[in-house]
Amino acid sequence: MTKDRNLPGPDSDFIATFGTGEPHTLFGHGFAGAIRDTRPFGTGITGTKHFLHLPGHGGRDSPGPGWNYGQIAEALARALASTSATRALGVSMSAGGLLRLLSTTHPAAQTLEKVALVLPASFTGFSAEVAEANRAHLEKLRGLVAAADVESITDLMLSREPAEVAELLPARAWTKTKAENLVNTDMSDGLGLALEIAVDASVSADPMGALARFPGEVLVLTHEDDPAHPVEVAEAIAAAIPESRLEVLPAGSILWRGRHEVRRIIGEFFG
Structure with a gap:
């Protein structure tokens, strides 16, 4: 029986790898998502693409009740280190995990040159x-x-x-x-996790300063009228990272109605 490459196991640290050569890009899904959901975001991106199943997804054990963004960040950090990725794309929950890494100047984030935050669901708090x-x-x-x-x-x-x-x-x-x-x-x-804060001042002495000083390129991509991913969250993230690029698409665009535009934007960003 042929192994389903979208369901990697513990032997590969739950990471599926496609493509060859440089650069290496890590893709992380959202809550209740899967590698199958993130693979379309890699369409047209060159180099080696690594797709991760986070804990509690894809047959990987949950870390236990009460997830937080620190746990998500550590899982992403381990994947960044093991794949030598210099670029990363995170959807929703994974976007929050990447923000936690950047705001705490985690060693795993120091090698990142480009970061795409797609449908960020959490930042420093909610209205x-x-x-x-x-x-x-x-x-x-x-x-x-x-x-x-x-x-x-x-x-x-x-x-x-x-x-x-x-x-x-x-x-x-x-x-x-x-x-x-x-x-x-x-x-x-x-x-x-829907109520948790991605960037927490109690975790880092100067999280906003760390984000502002991040030397890499950042894309913040979202769409309108999504209660789970408010545009105000994406706008706040873009405002905190001076050199970031913010793209706000019409409602329902990211997964369904605007796939070609989404791929164009991401493809242009990663080059």
């Missing part, structure tokens, strides 16, 4: 409105996961998407797979 919306959504989701109600979890997740996206059959199938993983694996340990 009261966003925090309350996240909390209410999380409570509903936890209840449905406890009841193992896959269909209702799918509906709840899709309720945060534009109607045109929610009605797409591929979008529903993809979301249902995420719902099944939440019910059938230990991934649900990480549900509370």
Whole structure:
């Protein structure tokens, strides 16, 4: 039987590698995501591409209840070191982990030359409105996961998407797979990450200064009308990193309605 290269095991530290040569780029998925979700972001990017399954995903054990961005950052740091990557792309949860690395001047981040933050979900905090919306959504989701109600979890997740996206059959199938993983694996340990802060002043003496001094290039890519990934978060990140490039696309663009534009932007950034 041919091994599924999208499901790497512990022998490769849960990293799937494609391509050859320089440069080396690491790709990290979002919460309840997978390598299959991040591979399209690598389309057209030259060199060696490394795709990571974070703990609690892709058959990799959860670190236990109560995930935080420090744990995500350390998993990314180990992958950066083992792959010798000089470039990285993080989606949502992984974007937060990369921000934690950059803001703490982690040794693993010192070799990074280019960083793409796609749909960043967390930065230094949330407005009261966003925090309350996240909390209410999380409570509903936890209840449905406890009841193992896959269909209702799918509906709840899709309720945060534009109607045109929610009605797409591929979008529903993809979301249902995420719902099944939440019910059938230990991934649900990480549900509370939606309320966690990526860049925490209590962890580093000068996190904002560290971000401002990062010498590499940074792309911040998001889209409008996504409650899980507020544009205000992406704007705050871009403002904190003077040389960064901010791209805000129409609603539903990143995964579904604007794939060609997303690939163009990422391809131009990584060169």
